[in-house]
Amino acid sequence: MTGVWRSLGGRIGVVLVGLLLLTALVSLFWAPFDPTFIDPRVPWAAPLTGGHLLGTDGSGRDLFSQILVGSRITAFVAATATAMAGVVGVGLAVLAAVPRRAGGLVGQFIDVLVAFPTILTAMILAAVYGGSVWTAVVAIGIGAGVNVARVTRAEMSSVLGTDYVLAGRAAGASTARIVRRHVLPNVAPVLFVQLSLVLALAVLAEAALSYLGYGTPPPTPSWGRMLQELQQFVTVHPLAVIWPGLAITATVLGLSLLGDALREATDPRLRIARTTHAGAHPVPRPEVLP
Amino acid sequence: MTALLEIDELTVRLGDRLVVDRVSLGLDAGDRLGLIGASGSGKSITSLAVLGLLPEGAEVTGSIRLGGTELLGRSDRELSAVRGRRVAMVFQEPRTALDPLMRVGKQIAGPLRRHRGLSRADAAAAAVALAVDVGLPDPERLVRAYPHQLSGGQRQRVGLAIALAGEPELLIADEPTTALDVTVQAEILALLDDLVTRRGTALLFITHDLAVVAQVARRIAVMAAGRIREQGLTEQVLRYPADPATQALLAAARATGFPALTRKRTP
Amino acid sequence: MTAEEPLLAASGLHRRYRLPRARLFGRAGERHALRGVDLELRAGESLGIVGESGSGKSTLVRLLLALDRPDAGTVSYRGRPVVVGPPRSLRWFRREVQVVLQDPFASLDPRLRVGAIVAEPLECLRVPGDHRARVDEVLAAVELESDTRDRYPHEFSGGQRQRIAIARALAPAPRVLVGDEPLSALDVAVRVQVMDLLESLATDLGLALVLVSHDIGVVARLCQSTAVVHHGEIVEHGPTTQVLDDPSHPYTRRLLAAVPELPVWTDQ
Numbered sequence: 001m002t003g004v005w006r007s008l009g010g011r012i013g014v015v016l017v018g019l020l021l022l023t024a025l026v027s028l029f030w031a032p033f034d035p036t037f038i039d040p041r042v043p044w045a046a047p048l049t050g051g052h053l054l055g056t057d058g059s060g061r062d063l064f065s066q067i068l069v070g071s072r073i074t075a076f077v078a079a080t081a082t083a084m085a086g087v088v089g090v091g092l093a094v095l096a097a098v099p100r101r102a103g104g105l106v107g108q109f110i111d112v113l114v115a116f117p118t119i120l121t122a123m124i125l126a127a128v129y130g131g132s133v134w135t136a137v138v139a140i141g142i143g144a145g146v147n148v149a150r151v152t153r154a155e156m157s158s159v160l161g162t163d164y165v166l167a168g169r170a171a172g173a174s175t176a177r178i179v180r181r182h183v184l185p186n187v188a189p190v191l192f193v194q195l196s197l198v199l200a201l202a203v204l205a206e207a208a209l210s211y212l213g214y215g216t217p218p219p220t221p222s223w224g225r226m227l228q229e230l231q232q233f234v235t236v237h238p239l240a241v242i243w244p245g246l247a248i249t250a251t252v253l254g255l256s257l258l259g260d261a262l263r264e265a266t267d268p269r270l271r272i273a274r275t276t277h278a279g280a281h282p283v284p285r286p287e288v289l290p
Numbered sequence: 291m292t293a294l295l296e297i298d299e300l301t302v303r304l305g306d307r308l309v310v311d312r313v314s315l316g317l318d319a320g321d322r323l324g325l326i327g328a329s330g331s332g333k334s335i336t337s338l339a340v341l342g343l344l345p346e347g348a349e350v351t352g353s354i355r356l357g358g359t360e361l362l363g364r365s366d367r368e369l370s371a372v373r374g375r376r377v378a379m380v381f382q383e384p385r386t387a388l389d390p391l392m393r394v395g396k397q398i399a400g401p402l403r404r405h406r407g408l409s410r411a412d413a414a415a416a417a418v419a420l421a422v423d424v425g426l427p428d429p430e431r432l433v434r435a436y437p438h439q440l441s442g443g444q445r446q447r448v449g450l451a452i453a454l455a456g457e458p459e460l461l462i463a464d465e466p467t468t469a470l471d472v473t474v475q476a477e478i479l480a481l482l483d484d485l486v487t488r489r490g491t492a493l494l495f496i497t498h499d500l501a502v503v504a505q506v507a508r509r510i511a512v513m514a515a516g517r518i519r520e521q522g523l524t525e526q527v528l529r530y531p532a533d534p535a536t537q538a539l540l541a542a543a544r545a546t547g548f549p550a551l552t553r554k555r556t557p
Numbered sequence: 558m559t560a561e562e563p564l565l566a567a568s569g570l571h572r573r574y575r576l577p578r579a580r581l582f583g584r585a586g587e588r589h590a591l592r593g594v595d596l597e598l599r600a601g602e603s604l605g606i607v608g609e610s611g612s613g614k615s616t617l618v619r620l621l622l623a624l625d626r627p628d629a630g631t632v633s634y635r636g637r638p639v640v641v642g643p644p645r646s647l648r649w650f651r652r653e654v655q656v657v658l659q660d661p662f663a664s665l666d667p668r669l670r671v672g673a674i675v676a677e678p679l680e681c682l683r684v685p686g687d688h689r690a691r692v693d694e695v696l697a698a699v700e701l702e703s704d705t706r707d708r709y710p711h712e713f714s715g716g717q718r719q720r721i722a723i724a725r726a727l728a729p730a731p732r733v734l735v736g737d738e739p740l741s742a743l744d745v746a747v748r749v750q751v752m753d754l755l756e757s758l759a760t761d762l763g764l765a766l767v768l769v770s771h772d773i774g775v776v777a778r779l780c781q782s783t784a785v786v787h788h789g790e791i792v793e794h795g796p797t798t799q800v801l802d803d804p805s806h807p808y809t810r811r812l813l814a815a816v817p818e819l820p821v822w823t824d825q
Contacts, residue, residue, distance in 0.1 A: 162663055163658045163659070163660055163663035163664040164663065164664050164665055164666040164667075166624065166658065166664075167656070167658055167664050167665075167722070167725070168666075168677060168681075169624060169644070170622055170624060170651065170655065170656045171651065171655075171677045171678035171681050171682070171725070171729075172644055172647065172648055172651040172652075172678060172681035172682040173644065173677065173681045174643075174644045174645070174681070175644075177681065181666075181669070182666055182668075185666075185668040185669075186666070186667070186668055328744050328745065328746060329744050442610070471609035471610050471771060472609065472771065472772075472773075472812065472815045472816055473609060473811060473812060473815040474609075475815065475817075476814075476815035476817070479817075498744075498745060499745075499817070500819055501816075501817035501818055501819040502817045504817070504819055504820060505817050525820075528819070528820070529822050538746060539745070539746075540819075541749075542745045542746045542748070542749050543745065543819055544819065545749045545752075545778070546740075546745060546748050546749055546752065546772070546774050546775055546778065547774045547818070547819055
């Protein structure tokens with residue numbers, strides 16, 4: 001973890017993500033105004049007027065409060081969707097990597113699902129169940145989960161081919177034990193890096209879904225929907241739409257930087273650790289792999 | 291005998307590790323020097339230093355002169371005139387030393403065009419001739435093969451062909467047979483001996499295997515922990531080892547090597 | 558069981574592998590890794606299996622360890638057939654026959670502590686008794702400190718990791734130890750130490766040893782009998798001294814002739 005702090009990107013990432021979490025936390029206890037409170041007296045108020053830090057929108061709702069409370073939705077959807085993607089991803093990956101023949105079929109099934117855009121899945125779900133926070137969560141969870149499965153499956157296959165798994169089988173370990181004790185812990189680094197990517201994408205996806213109307217319905221504030229609402233008036237009131245856009249950008253940037261820093265911190269160290277072990281001659285591998 | 295390669299007080303630091311410690315070696319034109327040591331002794335780094343192929347951030351001091359010309363401190367552009375043309379290298383792992391996406395004939399032809407200025411057609415023909423020279427079976431056909439279609443021994447022959455294409459004065463072989471089966475190793479060593487003798491190329495042969503180096507090199511230098519412990523004529527050093535590092539290597543080799551009392555059968 | 562009955566026996570082992578498709582239509586080629594291999598190992602015997610790459614020796618090891626199913630032929634232990642199946646059905650076999658693999662950097666799970674690694678066969682094979690004490694016992698037998706159990710594999714050198722692998726194999730107190738090139742990835746100096754260790758363990762514990770190697774020198778040192786594998790067949794099998802001194806098969810002769818030998822001078 002200290003490796004993350006070492007890079008500038010990592011530091012910025014940690015700060016931005018920390019900011020998001022802080023905002024979401026604070027919003028649970030306090031907001032300057034009720035973000036859903038429609039005040040027809042102060043439509044399109046300019047920033048820093050009447051206690052409105054960032055101004056108000058066309059219905060007189062405080063923009064800052066909307067951003068504040070909207071962060072909650074963002075954080076919730078991102079976290080829940082990522083968790084779901086993790087479960088779906090690992091589950092599918094295990095099914096694809098472990099069984100001999102059936103695994104190949106599952107693998108192809110995964111590849112087919114990967115072709116489905118997340119937005120399309122969300123639209124289908126919304127058409128059937130109506131747009132909601134959960135539509136976004138499930139759609140992103142499945143859409144991202146399938147991609148996580150693809151990468152994780154490759155890593156699992158690689159672990160299953162190692163000598164220590166072979167040694168485990170020779171020691172009498174059952175398949176379940178091998179998956180539990182050897183495969184999962186060893187794919188965990190790759191998995192977590194993948195999930196950090198998903199986190200950034202989930203924020204973006206939630207915003208996109210809400211923007212299109214398939215996500216969080218009114219009156220709950222959501223950055224994506226704010227974008228859609230305020231964008232219509234950009235020619236007349238250009239300042240307002242910048243705030244949700246900035247919030248989304250900062251959050252996605254922070255998560256991306258953090259994910260990159262995590263990758264740097266975990267990957268090369270493994271490589272260096274392997275090569276500094278002096279003493280071994282390269283192992284001649286059999287010419288044909290069974 | 292003219293001195294071809296002169297390494298003087300070469301010191302290489304990688305990060306905070308002293309990998310090569312004041313190494314001094316000399317190799318005459320057409321002569322064969324074996325550099326022997328265990329893994330991590332610094333022998334490969336020494337050879338990479340000659341070609342200027344050290345990793346980024348390596349601190350190098352000392353002197354490496356090829357035919358009187360100083361090589362250390364030269365720019366990459368200046369060194370590329372030397373690499374392949376005057377000094378060439380054969381690596382240990384035949385699987386990774388070749389470009390997997392290029393047919394081997396084309397890989398041999400590359401240095402032929404670059405260093406001898408041959409046209410594409412001439413280089414292709416010369417590549418086949420070189421393939422014959424290195425004993426590649428069915429050369430006309432195998433020259434069009436990709437590395438993964440060849441066996442380890444065949445790949446190593448291709449590696450030798452590529453190295454010798456530019457007709458270098460010095461060939462550095464870094465553990466060229468370690469990853470090969472023992473029967474293939476015998477063939478490759480015989481091939482190497484033949485090629486180097488016929489062309490009068492100087493050979494720097496790096497290995498951890500005493501039995502192999504005894505066969506190949508006229509002079510040997512024993513390296514341990516980045517330093518040269520002893521060097522001299524092969525028979526001299528192996529028969530009357532002065533340094534404990536040499537003695538340790540000899541003891542280990544005799545303990546795991548072929549029982550000396552057993553007579554070998556001719557096939 | 559009489560003294561003469563073999564401990565581990567293989568009869569008529571065949572194994573084919575399907576090659577990846579070279580053409581879109583038509584059948585994929587096959588590779589015959591093993592063509593009818595017979596082998597016998599007696600209690601306390603040390604057998605060396607020598608072969609180069611592609612000889613089928615790796616396949617043979619997997620079949621002997623029931624980690625792969627033969628296309629034809631049988632493997633039996635003390636007369637009882639060893640059938641590849643679910644792990645539970647092979648527990649009896651795995652308690653008796655254990656393996657040490659080639660690459661000390663790949664055969665130990667980097668995420669587990671040494672203690673857990675060495676204890677794994679004890680847990681999986683439901684070996685009764687105090688596992689913790691047994692782990693300490695085998696670590697001592699391979700001449701490693703007892704605090705080794707709390708450390709991770711990457712903290713150790715190649716030779717030490719191989720000792721850990723040997724300790725793991727010894728934990729369930731097997732009667733047979735199969736080594737798949739256990740010394741090949743080690744530095745020459747370290748090789749001698751581990752070789753000596755294997756030798757003394759085999760003697761002290763009365764282990765039967767099967768050593769698969771491409772290095773004839775190692776086999777000559779450790780094994781009383783030697784079998785030479787070439788293209789999936791055993792072309793020579795007999796007492797080691799005989800195989801080395803008076804080989805009958807041309808491949809064996811070629812192999813022996815190819816080994817580089819360190820010259821010995823009369824004044825040494």
